[in-house]
Amino acid sequence: MTSPRLTCAGLTGGHGTATAFRDVDLAVEAGSVLALLGPNGAGKTTLLLTLAGLLPSQAGAVTLDGTRLPGGRPTAANRAGLVLVPDNRCLFTTLTVEENIRVAARRGGPKPAAMLEIFPDLEKRWSLPAGALSGGEQQMLALARALVQQPRVLLVDELSMGLAPLVVEALFATVRRIAGEHGCAVVLVEQHIGLALGAADSAAVLRGGAVVLHGSADDLSAEPERFERAYFGTAGSTPGSAPGTAPGSAPTSTPRENG
Numbered sequence: 001m002t003s004p005r006l007t008c009a010g011l012t013g014g015h016g017t018a019t020a021f022r023d024v025d026l027a028v029e030a031g032s033v034l035a036l037l038g039p040n041g042a043g044k045t046t047l048l049l050t051l052a053g054l055l056p057s058q059a060g061a062v063t064l065d066g067t068r069l070p071g072g073r074p075t076a077a078n079r080a081g082l083v084l085v086p087d088n089r090c091l092f093t094t095l096t097v098e099e100n101i102r103v104a105a106r107r108g109g110p111k112p113a114a115m116l117e118i119f120p121d122l123e124k125r126w127s128l129p130a131g132a133l134s135g136g137e138q139q140m141l142a143l144a145r146a147l148v149q150q151p152r153v154l155l156v157d158e159l160s161m162g163l164a165p166l167v168v169e170a171l172f173a174t175v176r177r178i179a180g181e182h183g184c185a186v187v188l189v190e191q192h193i194g195l196a197l198g199a200a201d202s203a204a205v206l207r208g209g210a211v212v213l214h215g216s217a218d219d220l221s222a223e224p225e226r227f228e229r230a231y232f233g234t235a236g237s238t239p240g241s242a243p244g245t246a247p248g249s250a251p252t253s254t255p256r257e258n259g
């Protein structure tokens with residue numbers, strides 16, 4: 001039996017001595033997408049930064065293909081194949097699109113132009129500074145910079161931030177393609193619940209630093225009331241925040257509700 005591409009077990013972390021999330025167990029298979037959802041301040045970004053080694057964990061372990069990663073060591077995590085696309089995209093705004101990808105590329109890896117196969121819209125922007133791109137194009141460039149590193153695990157924070165839903169939908173389709181064709185495991189931290197569940201294989205809801213619901217994306221989409229209870233901690237509904245109609249919502253397994 002093969003181990004999942006990425007796991008965390010009993011992972012607890014935060015900022016300094018303050019704990020932002022605790023006892024998180026997750027597993028993501030190669031080629032699949034996990035959506036990490038939850039209200040503001042739930043601890044999603046802090047968890048993602050801890051998985052990427054940018055913050056030290058307070059307890060627990062992260063493994064990649066069965067090998068434990070040293071906590072709090074971003075370079076080691078990156079060398080092992082973990083690549084983070086942060087919510088601020090981290091582009092060099094005065095460098096061209098091509099230069100942005102080139103500085104991220106690894107020796108012996110794909111050439112920057114190979115990224116045009118996945119992001120053809122960047123071709124007409126190839127020689128422009130990244131700062132001159134639209135928000136959606138900048139997000140494509142951020143993903144291209146990640147992909148040129150041939151990630152085994154792609155961690156994406158708030159892909160949808162500041163973008164129109166149609167642009168987000170296209171980007172999620174690209175992320176799905178990246179997972180499928182490149183066989184990497186993807187963790188998406190997202191506020192856009194419906195679109196994220198539509199793009200993901202599995203999802204976890206983090207609230208108050210704890211995973212309160214975890215299951216297949218189809219199952220979570222099929223049970224909006226249960227999802228909202230977990231997400232908001234109440235039985236009430238908030239228009240526009242419920243998971244949208246994810247495709248293929250037939251249940252395949254029962255979502256796990258924790259508290």
Ligand SMILES: Nc1ncnc2c1ncn2[C@@H]1O[C@H](COP(=O)(O)OP(=O)(O)OP(=O)(O)O)[C@@H](O)[C@H]1O
Nearest residue numbers: 015018020038039040041042043044045046047191
């Ligand atoms: N740099 C920091 N220093 C200290 N505490 C922080 C820092 N960043 C975040 N926190 C705290 O950690 C907790 C979790 O924040 P985090 O940003 O991980 O949540 P989130 O679920 O990503 O929220 P959002 O969806 O609003 O981005 C919050 O209580 C927040 O105030």
